[in-house]
Amino acid sequence: MPKRKRNKKIKKGRGRPRKKVIKERKHKVKYVPHLLRGVRDILPEDQSYFQYVLKQAEILAESYNFQRIDTPIIEERELFEKGIGQSTDIVEKQMFTFTDKGKTKVCLRPEGTAPIVRAYLEHGMFNLSQPIKVYYSGPMFRRERPQSGRYRQFYQFGLEVIGSDKPVIDAEIISFAYSLFDALKIDVLIKVNSIGCSECRKAYRRKLVSYLRSKRNKLCKDCQRRLKTNPLRILDCKNPDCQRIIKKAPQVVDWLCENCRQHFVRVLEYLDELKIPYSLDPYLVRGLDYYTRTVFEVWPTRKSLETNFALGGGGRYDNLIKMFSNRDIPACGVAFGIDRIVEELKAEKIKIPKKKAPQIFIAQIGEFARQKALRIFETLRREKFRVVENFSKDSLRTQLELADKLKAKYTLIIGQDEAHNETIIVRDMTSGSQETIDQEKIVKEMRKRLR
Ligand code: AMP
Numbered sequence: 001m002p003k004r005k006r007n008k009k010i011k012k013g014r015g016r017p018r019k020k021v022i023k024e025r026k027h028k029v030k031y032v033p034h035l036l037r038g039v040r041d042i043l044p045e046d047q048s049y050f051q052y053v054l055k056q057a058e059i060l061a062e063s064y065n066f067q068r069i070d071t072p073i074i075e076e077r078e079l080f081e082k083g084i085g086q087s088t089d090i091v092e093k094q095m096f097t098f099t100d101k102g103k104t105k106v107c108l109r110p111e112g113t114a115p116i117v118r119a120y121l122e123h124g125m126f127n128l129s130q131p132i133k134v135y136y137s138g139p140m141f142r143r144e145r146p147q148s149g150r151y152r153q154f155y156q157f158g159l160e161v162i163g164s165d166k167p168v169i170d171a172e173i174i175s176f177a178y179s180l181f182d183a184l185k186i187d188v189l190i191k192v193n194s195i196g197c198s199e200c201r202k203a204y205r206r207k208l209v210s211y212l213r214s215k216r217n218k219l220c221k222d223c224q225r226r227l228k229t230n231p232l233r234i235l236d237c238k239n240p241d242c243q244r245i246i247k248k249a250p251q252v253v254d255w256l257c258e259n260c261r262q263h264f265v266r267v268l269e270y271l272d273e274l275k276i277p278y279s280l281d282p283y284l285v286r287g288l289d290y291y292t293r294t295v296f297e298v299w300p301t302r303k304s305l306e307t308n309f310a311l312g313g314g315g316r317y318d319n320l321i322k323m324f325s326n327r328d329i330p331a332c333g334v335a336f337g338i339d340r341i342v343e344e345l346k347a348e349k350i351k352i353p354k355k356k357a358p359q360i361f362i363a364q365i366g367e368f369a370r371q372k373a374l375r376i377f378e379t380l381r382r383e384k385f386r387v388v389e390n391f392s393k394d395s396l397r398t399q400l401e402l403a404d405k406l407k408a409k410y411t412l413i414i415g416q417d418e419a420h421n422e423t424i425i426v427r428d429m430t431s432g433s434q435e436t437i438d439q440e441k442i443v444k445e446m447r448k449r450l451r
Pocket of ligand 1: 111142144149150151152153154155156287309310311312313314335336337338339340
């Protein structure tokens, strides 16, 4: 009993202020939205860089006769498990997967090639004249450890040529990569290697495993595991101890079968013909299982770059289509990391073309004038003038300052009188001279002045 009494007392004692506390707390714990780890917003000030890189890549792709393709961001999980390979980092650790309400195992695409191969097969594109040449761009998702230059949602631009095993295709794709960075004024080094077909890789794999086994204890934990699951991936390891071992490992080019060797030699001859500088990297294997024969990566040559991030990479994937169908169709492709290219442009202070300054600023004073100004703005915009405004401002001085800041050639001013008389003041922003004209003549007048 006394206990209950005490409780009651306490409750009573806290009763009144408590309501207040609850109210305050409710207010305090209001949900505050945050970005998820590893993803980021691309704000308006960065959009010009992203759009510029994408535009350059698109123009170039069209000039190489590629056609755009878009696939969904969401796909069946198995597409990547089978395509990229179960023992790759992407499938083992990095996929955003979930089971949807219809119990389908789905995944946010970690890369663009497997979805395009799916689309190629699903839409019977093998019936079209081969090879088909497509390009794509969009977000990819990998749950990587967040760090600078490595995001969980990042943007890629890529090309795929499906339906030809000719070495000239590999060279054309590498040539595209070279031309893209040339257009963007980024100095790059293209690293090239051949990892052969499944047959010559078998022999190489045996040789590599026997070498690496003898050094097993000196390999990092991940590589000790990879020795069983995917020994070729050890060549990709950035751990300094593993790197020392890799440097003395047998090289895959020494194990290429005659066909693969010939193929690689032809690719290099084409690159020489095009005068594309490249460097042979005998330990370049790339992270995805589907690659065969030619593989390459594009690296920035900037000395100050402490990161070890490539700007793009690709290669041949002659076995991927066979994994999903009974068709034996060779293919080759490349993907570029747009986020990293943008970072490179900024780090190297490479200027990108600025948006053209507006031709006309429309200023207004008073509510009635604003109504007329809105109509004139629409008319001029439809007539394709570069026209800007800030209708939320009231002061003429502020609006003129803004027009000046934006480097507009002319400011059109409508005050109460002009609004009633259906006239408008045309102010030349360079000379400061002003002239009043009829509103209905404005399009003709501006055409004359801006010709
Ligand atoms: P991959 O599909 O792994 O061959 O990657 C092709 C290119 O995409 C790389 O060379 C990078 O430029 C870019 N990339 C890959 N993963 C990421 C990531 N997590 N964040 C930013 N860019 C990436």
